[in-house]
Every structure is written in structure tokens, then in C-alpha cells.
Amino acid sequence: MDSKTASAAEIRKRKIADVVNAGLKRRYAAERRFRFYGVAAIAISMIMLVVLFTTILGNGLTAFVQTRVTMDVVASAERIDPQGTRKREDLVAGDYQGAVRDAVLAMFPEVTARKDRKDLMELFSNGAGYELQRKVLENPDLIGKTVRVEVPVASEFDMLSKGYISRDVPEAERKISDKQIGWFDTLKSKGMISMGFNTTLMSSGDSRQPELAGLWGAIVGSFYTLVVTLTLSFPIGVAAAIYLEEFAPKNKWTDIIEVNINNLAAVPSIVFGLLGLAVFLQFFGLPRSAPVVGGLVLMLMNLPIIIIASRAALKSVPPSIREAALGLGASKLQMIFHHVLPLAMPGMLTGTIIGMAHALGETAPLLMIGMVAFIVDIPHTPLDPSTVLPVQIYLWADSPERAFVERTSAAIIVLLGFLILMNAAAVLLRKKFERRW
Template sequence: MATAEQQVEMTTSQKDILSRQSRISETVNAGLKSRYRSEARFRAYGAGAIVLALVMLVLLFVTIIGKGYTAFVQTELQLTIATSGEALGIGNDRDAAALNRADYQAQIKASLRDMFPDVTGRKERRDLYGMVSDGAAYALRDALAENPALIGQKVTLQVPVASDIDMLHKGQIDRTVAEAERKVNDFQIGIYDRWVSMGTIGLHFNTALFTQGDSRQPELAGIWGAAVGSFYTLIVTLALSFPIGVAAAVYLEEFAPKNRWTDLIEVNINNLAAVPSIVFGLLGLAVFLQFFGMPRSAPVAGGLVLTLMNLPIIIIASRAALKSVPPSIREAALGLGASKLQTILHHVLPLAMPGMLTGTIIGMAHALGETAPLLMIGMVAFVVDIPMTPMDSATVLPVQIYLWADSPERAFVERTSAAIMVLLAFLVTMNAAAVLLRKKFERRW
């Protein structure tokens, strides 16, 4: 049995142990609290970064939409136009050639004079004529070309007004400032007010924005030419970059020996993915235009340049998709007697294809938004006509946005924002397609 002194010593030792354990526990708890606080701060920083990014994204969209939504409607004036073969200068001719050379602008001016017979001064009439767009003559030409029987009758049409009157009707010109500080004078404001009181002016859906090519006049400018140019350019890019990129990825991943040369090739592919896009434009200018003599400002040249830029992205994405296929798939196919090529074509490629397509769609979306390399090969040219083939002169949506953003007219500001909205819609659609494609075909191993 332990003596009283031993019991006292044991009790003291136990107290010391308990005291040390208590201090250790307090230290650990203090450390845990500090780590918990650090974790909470880190989570708060992450949440704050996400909120800030969302706020900036919302601010971007609100700014673009706020400036561009008005471009989807156009101010139009209802005109009643008296037509005759003599007044049009074509006599009794009704063929296409005669209708093309007819003087439609004179009929528009005559209709305006009939609407306001009290306007007799030379300057006032010139201001009156300037309130209606040149597109009014085109609208009359199209109506008579579609139905020549209308010649000799009174034709009622909705015609576009000039861009300044359009801005006035949309409330983007302050009519209270001094006359010298605005582009619409007091006489034109008075005519506009009379149109409003007569109920002949109003907003209509801007079909020209989606059916016309570029124009020096904002009210007639559209994105259809640039959209067709982008389509042809992306078709050429996809037709070249996808098969070449997939073939290169399959060779490097499945067939190429692992040595210093393949390592060098892989490093260069990864480096090419980070090269500024304008470098590819300089390469395209030197090789495709100057050496091979390809047509300047043509979608085929733009597609070749974007193919060079897109290849590293597709190769890297395709190799990652091939690596994601389990080795057991290859081993099972080879064990059943399939050749190396049969294994790749019949088993590995079908399983890796969703990842390849996802990378390709993302690469194509990236190519759709490129401007710098296309500027180098001349796709910045002012092109009015809609391109019919990839060999015709054309521009693309990003370059069209660049051109409009550089225009001094106020009406081009809203059309620039509207074109950005259309481009963003295409990009969001392509990225959403990539996500849906991966979700649909993704397999869990």
C-alpha cells in the first residue's frame, strides 16, 4: 500500500499532468479558433470576389443593353407617294432595267412638298428633305419592282427617317439646348412635331439591322453582311482545324514515340496557344496574301488565319480527352485481337469525341470574337454587299463593331451596342452548347 507521502506525490503529479493537458487543450483550441477565423476570412474573400465579378458582369450587360436596345427599333414616316412613269423618268417601260434607273428621290421630295405646301424657302425645303433617309427611295424602288402595276397610283409606304430625326424621336437629342449645339435645328423640330400631331411618325421593328450590309448612313446600316462573313470564316476554320487538330492529337497521344522530338513538339504546341493573335495575322499577311496571292479581305483567308490560331487549342483539348479514356478500354480491345488502329478508331475516339467537340466549340467561340488577326489581312474594309461565297470580300462581326465604334455619328453608338449584344448571344450559345454536349455525353469511369 502506498504511503501518505506517495499519495500526495501522485496527486501532485496528476495535477501537473492535468495542468499540462489543459494548457495544451487551450493552445489547440486557440489555434483551431485562429484557423477557423482564417478559413472564414478566406471564404469571405472568395465570396466577395465572386460577387464583385458578378457585379461587373451585370454592369457590363446593363451598359451594353441600355445603349443598344433602341437600335432594334427604327423611326419611320408614313408617306403617300404619287407615282407615274413620266415623273419617274421611265415613260411606259416597266422592265427591271428601267425601274433601276428611275428617279425615286424626286418622288419622295414631291411627296414631302405636298405634305407641307407652306414650306417654300430653299433652305427650309433642303432641311425638310434632309429629315428623310435615302432609304425612302430604296423602299419605293423595291415596292414598284415587286409590283409594277402600282406605277400611276398613290403608294403609301413606311420609310425610314434620317438618323438625327431617329435620335430625336428616341429622346437622345435634347431639344432644350441652344440650336447651334444640336444637329436638329428649330425648323426641323417644328416639322417633327407636326408629324407627331398628324400621327404619321412612329417606331417599328428595325428589319434593316438584320437584313442589310454596312452603310455610311446609320439608319440603313445592318449586320447581315458581317454575320454572313463570320459564318463563311468559321466554316473554313472548322473544316480545316477540327480534322487536322484531332489527327495531330491522336498521333501525338497514341502513336508518336516518347522522345526529345515529340517533347519539343508538345512544348511548341503549348507555347503557340499563348501567342498573341496579331502574330497569326502577320503570318497570314505574309504567307496567304503576299506569297500565295489569296484575295484580300476574303473569308477564306480569314478562315486560314483563324485555323492557325485555333489548332493549338483543339490539339490540347483533344489530347486531354484521349488521356481521359481509361487504359482498360485499350487493353480490352487489344486483348480481343483488335489492331492498334482499330482500337483507336472504334473504341478510344468515340469515347473521347465529346471532349474533343467541347474543346472545338470553345475554340470556335474564341475565333468568332477575334479581331486583330483579321485586321491584318484587310477584313477591316468597308463592305456594303452581302458576300455570296468565301472568296468574296467581307467583314466579320467583331470588325464591324470596331468600324461602327469609330464612327462619329451618335446613331452608330446604339448600333455598336446592338451588334455587341448579337455577338455575345452567339458566344453564349456556343459555350452553352459546349457545356450541354459535355453533360450529355460525359461518362463516369
């Protein structure tokens, strides 16, 4: 009987061991599957990221290089200053494009037909006259002399030089003719065509001509907008966080406020744009498409993020700091501003920078307040009409010209560069001032 009982116990042990081992196998298999899913998710994310950056860089890096032609232009007084006054207002109104046209036709004396002359002038950007104008305004003594200017070629020939337009396709399938390509090759054989850094892209405002379009107006507009946003949102957000965390009583009213702050952080950004349109533009009558209005709208959108981050930073300060300060005779206000706030400030700054980076990439609320307008001039104050980098990308992406495709990608590269710098600053601040309690 004892041997039968022992054998039955052994059988039960083996069954239990088999059940446990089977359970362990299932758990190990589930763990392996979970690891595989995690690695696969990371791999897919990295592949998509590589594809994204490869596409953007492949399309956009060439926009930082521009094809230019160097020519000698006679700054004739008949074209530029027929009155002979040498006054600035008269010089500004001079026919500089006509002087450039005379120089181009002089280089190709065999081109006599009216249509051929028109096609020949299409090789050169409409902005060719502006470079001559700039030189003459800087030095009026150049009038009557031959001036060497370097001007951009038209965008289609810039695309030809960069290989985006193939010479092998039939003439009917491209915008430039074989005759125009021949003239371009003639200029190239004479050493008049060169490629260099596209200073226009980083120094000019928007333009209908791709070769003259730049990002500087959008960069300045983004700067003014973010300055207004930071100036208003940071002190208001920090003050609200200090009150809610240190002074406000814990009751149903503060609970309602906290719930609403958390909900506002998840509200779609276009709702804030509608609010800005109704309040700042229609009620207060602030100027449309101005950075000050954009900054106010982004301030409303950014406030919940800053408040939540600032409260989390205040909570991370140990209670012993507060108790020690109060125990030494400090008032509550002194305890907060002399001890708690300096320790919480790195976390507050990190949250603020991340919130500002989020605001820099916003488009929808700014479209609602009119910052989608075509702005050529560089804004000088937050009250001047302006656009911002995301909206500039939106405008260029909607343009049909091939040259705007590379400029759109270049604008994305610049925007991503600013975002990376701002996020890197947040990480560095956290690493530099982080304290472990």
C-alpha cells in the same frame, strides 16, 4: 513530490491546450477571411457583370426598334422611266429620291425657301428612295400610280423619337432645329410616324447612314469564316491529337512538339494575323478581306486548342477499352476508330465548340488581313470581301454619331447571343455524352 509533478503536468497540458486553441482560432479566422474574400470576389464579379449587361442592354435594345414614316409617293414616269422602256436597267437608274422629294414638298406646301426645303428633306433617310425602287422593280405596273411606302426617318429624328435628344436644351446645342422638330411633330400628329422592329438592322449590310446600317453582312461574313475555320481545324486537330496520343513514340522530338503546341495556345492572336498577312496574302496572293483568309488565320489560332482538348479527351478513355479491343483481335487502327474515338468524341466536340466561340470573338488577327474594310454588299461566297461581327463592332464604335452607339451595343448583344448559344451547345454535349468510368 508526486503532487508537484502532477501539477506541472497539468500546467504543461493547459499550456499545450492554450497553444492549440490559439492555433485553431488563427486557422478558423484565416478560413473565415478566405471565405469572405471569396464571397467578396464573387459579389464584385457579379456586380461588374450586371453593370456590363445593364449598360449594353440599356444602350442596345432600342436599336432593334426603328422610327418610320408612312407616305404616299407618286411613281411618276418622268422621274422613274422617262424613256418609257420599262426595262430593268432603265428602272434601276430612275430618280426615286426625286419622287420622294416631290411627295415630301407636297405635304408641306408652305415650305418654299431653298434652305427650308433642304432642312425639311433632312427629316427623311437617304434610303427612302430605295424602298420605292424596290416596289417598282417588283411591280413595274406601279409606274404612274401613287405608291404607299414606309421609310426610315433620319437617325437624328430616330434619336429624338427615342428620347436621346432632348427638346428642352437650347437649339444651338443640338443638331436639329426647332423648325425641324415642328415638322416632325406635324407628321406625328397626322399619324404618319410609327415605331416597329428594325428589320434593316438584321437584313442589310453596313452603311455610312446609321438608320440604314445593318449586321447581316457581318453575320454572313462570320458564318463563312467559321465554316472555313471548322472545316480545316477540326479534322487536322483531331488527326494530330490521335497521332500524338496513340502512335507517336515518346522521345525528345515529340516532347518538343507538345511543348510548342502548348506554347502556341498562349501566343497573342495578333501574331497569327501577322503570319496570315505574310503567308496567305503576300506569298499566296489570296484576296484581301475575304472570309477564306480569315478562316485560315483563325484555323491556325484554333488548332492548338483543339489538339489539347482532343488529347485530353483521348486520355480520359480507360486503358481497359483499348486492351479489350486488342484482346478480341482488333488492329490498333480499328481499336482507335471503332472504340476509343467514339468515346472521346464528345470531349473533342466540346473543346472544338469552345475554340470556335473563342475564334468568333477575335478581332486583332482579322484586322491585320484587311477585314476592317468598309463593306456594303452581302458576301455570297467565302472569296467575296466581307467583315465579321467583332470588326463591325469596332468600326461602329469609332463612329461619332449617337445612333451608332446603340447599334454598337446591339451588335454586341447579337455577338454575345451567338457566344452564349455556342457555349450552351458545348455544355449540353458534355452533359449528354459524358461517361463516368
